[in-house]
Amino acid sequence: MNEERVVELLLYLLPAIVTGLIALYFFRGHTKNEEGRRRFLIHKEAQKNALPLRLQAYERMALFLERIAPAKLLLRVSPPNSDKEEYEQLLVRHIENEFDHNLAQQIYISDECWNIINAAKNATIxxxxxxxxxxxVDSADKLRETILSDLLERPAPSSAALSYIKQEVGELW
Incomplete structure (x- = not known):
């Protein structure tokens, strides 16, 4: 008779145990889903706040590339005298100063984009x-002419980087 009571007790407990396990399974799934939803909402809010900063960084780097484009750089920076070495150093210094001014923007743009911008700067130099x-080339004016004539044969290094920035910004939308 004792055995019968134990079996009877197990028969009563078995549905409760199965129901408890099923409830535990669904509760864990629900908790995991809620945690994922919360993470998504936090990420979405962070993206909303970060997007203007990222766009501003891309704008600044596009401006940098425009400013170091040789044709525009040569118009903006005129030679102080006819010494070609001094003019070369002046142009390189302007490019490096522009780059240094925008170094912090790298935290807002992709590594690949930053590397392409850096390569465009180095190629321009x-x-x-x-x-x-x-x-x-025997004078600063002749140096300007030579650089400009080289640009007639091929595009400026900054133009490829600028195209990449436009492509990457287009992917943000």
């Missing part, structure tokens, strides 16, 4: 230095 090493 190399273009200036390569033009200065040309044997036909």
């Amino acid at each position: 190399q273009l200036i230095r390569k033009s200065n090493r040309n044997e036909e």
Whole structure:
């Protein structure tokens, strides 16, 4: 008779245990879902606050690329005298100062975009230095002419980086 009572007790407890396990399973699923929802809402709010900062960073880097485009740089920075070496250093210094002024923007843009911008800056400096090493260049004005004629043959390094920025900003929408 004792065995019968134990079996009877187990038969009564079995549905309660199964119901408790099912309730525990659904409660854990619900808790996990709520936690995910909360994380999503926090992330969404952070994105909403960060988007203006990111757009501003892309704007500043686009302005940087426009300012270091050789054609615009040569119009803005005129040679102080006819010394080509001094003019080369002046142009490079302007590019480096512009870049240093915008260094903090890298935290708001992707690493790939930052690397492309950095490569465009370095390629522009190399273009200036390569033009200065040309044997036909004997003055600052001749250096300007040589740089501009090089740009007629190929696009400025900053134009490719600017296109990449536009593409990346387009993906934000």
